[in-house]
Amino acid sequence: MEYNEIKSKVLIVDDIAENIQLLANLLDSEDVDVSYAYNGEQALKVIEYNVPDLVLLDVAMPLMDGFMFCKEIKKNEKFSDIPVIFLTAKTQIEDIERAFDSGAVDYITKPFNTRELIVRINTQLELKKYRDTIKAQITHIQKQNQQIQDQNEKLKELNATRDKFFSIIAHDLKSPLTSISGFIELLKMNIRNYSFEKIEEFISMIDESSNKSISLIENLLQWSRSQTGKLRPHPTKVDMISLINNTIEFLEVASSRKNLMLIRSYDHESYAFADGNMISTVVRNLISNAIKFSFAGNEIHIQTCESNSFITICIQDFGTGIKEEEKGKIFLMGSHFTTHGTQNEEGTGLGLILCKEFIDKSMGKIWFESEINKGTKFYFTLPKYNGQN
Numbered sequence: 001m002e003y004n005e006i007k008s009k010v011l012i013v014d015d016i017a018e019n020i021q022l023l024a025n026l027l028d029s030e031d032v033d034v035s036y037a038y039n040g041e042q043a044l045k046v047i048e049y050n051v052p053d054l055v056l057l058d059v060a061m062p063l064m065d066g067f068m069f070c071k072e073i074k075k076n077e078k079f080s081d082i083p084v085i086f087l088t089a090k091t092q093i094e095d096i097e098r099a100f101d102s103g104a105v106d107y108i109t110k111p112f113n114t115r116e117l118i119v120r121i122n123t124q125l126e127l128k129k130y131r132d133t134i135k136a137q138i139t140h141i142q143k144q145n146q147q148i149q150d151q152n153e154k155l156k157e158l159n160a161t162r163d164k165f166f167s168i169i170a171h172d173l174k175s176p177l178t179s180i181s182g183f184i185e186l187l188k189m190n191i192r193n194y195s196f197e198k199i200e201e202f203i204s205m206i207d208e209s210s211n212k213s214i215s216l217i218e219n220l221l222q223w224s225r226s227q228t229g230k231l232r233p234h235p236t237k238v239d240m241i242s243l244i245n246n247t248i249e250f251l252e253v254a255s256s257r258k259n260l261m262l263i264r265s266y267d268h269e270s271y272a273f274a275d276g277n278m279i280s281t282v283v284r285n286l287i288s289n290a291i292k293f294s295f296a297g298n299e300i301h302i303q304t305c306e307s308n309s310f311i312t313i314c315i316q317d318f319g320t321g322i323k324e325e326e327k328g329k330i331f332l333m334g335s336h337f338t339t340h341g342t343q344n345e346e347g348t349g350l351g352l353i354l355c356k357e358f359i360d361k362s363m364g365k366i367w368f369e370s371e372i373n374k375g376t377k378f379y380f381t382l383p384k385y386n387g388q389n
Helices: 017-028 040-049 066-075 093-101 114-190 196-227 240-250 252-257 276-292 350-361
Strands: 009-013 033-037 054-057 084-088 106-109 236-239 261-265 271-274 299-306 310-317 366-371 375-383
Touching: 009 017, 009 040, 017 033, 017 114, 033 040, 040 066, 054 066, 054 114, 066 084, 066 093, 084 114, 093 106, 106 114, 114 196, 196 252, 236 240, 236 276, 240 252, 240 261, 240 276, 240 299, 240 310, 252 276, 271 276, 271 375, 276 299, 276 310, 276 350, 276 375, 350 366, 350 375
Parallel strands: 009 033, 009 054, 054 084, 084 106, 261 299
Antiparallel strands: 236 271, 299 310, 310 375, 366 375
């Protein structure tokens, strides 16, 4: 139903039933809904559940007269814009003045001219419709303005986060690239003088710095694609055991440098329904962090277990743990949660943010448990592949 087709509602307040009936009969031909009350107190109860567009109000009534009723509704913000027309036999100037002082928009004396009354009622109803329309439009514009302001604030925040993020990336990428360049320069200058053991040591350092740079660039590219909406999951059957084993092989140099033992405990079969590339990024980041924060000679435990609908993966280290005041920051973009590892390894904190985004996109959950100097357990779940996904 269009707004203009909605019937107007008129409340008649008069202590004489015949007067109410007369007005109701007149308004019946004007296609309005009529309600009524016999005094002001009763009228206050009526408008609570049936708010009228206009009140036709007598003055002299028991319990609460018209002046008191008019003042009461004008005090209430919910009803203050309801127009009130006094319709009364009182013709004294002081009564008319009192009516307008109490908030009335019109004052009609009895006996009244029927046609004049209908015209004045319709005029106030039309004005009420216009006011309601303008009020609704203003409210709509205010909401739109608020949405625009909210979007602007969000854009400012995103831009500030992006600028901070890229400055962090530039700083963290510079360090391993500088190391690579330095080691290569030393090798060029002294390769004939170095022993095989020394050359092997330098190559190992170059390899480690290269892997760090590659990992950082991969995270950056993945994050950039996810922010522009170009990275969408393409879930398929993923063999989690093979994926984890391949990741461990990729990180073998970093783990062997700390003499870490990676202990694996798998369910017989662990097939997830997920995007393999996304989950590979998640596993690589979580195991890299476990290596980073582990003390030399420790163990890292990696476990998979299945339920009816989900696979849960747990990656546990026995390293430095996470401080209580930092626990709420690790998945938040812009918080720049990053700490040095047990051998002063650096990072950006971007990896854990990617993990959260990718697990959310995969319809899973990610969380952790951690104690200072006792280590950290990261858990994440993925939908189980059931052959019908």
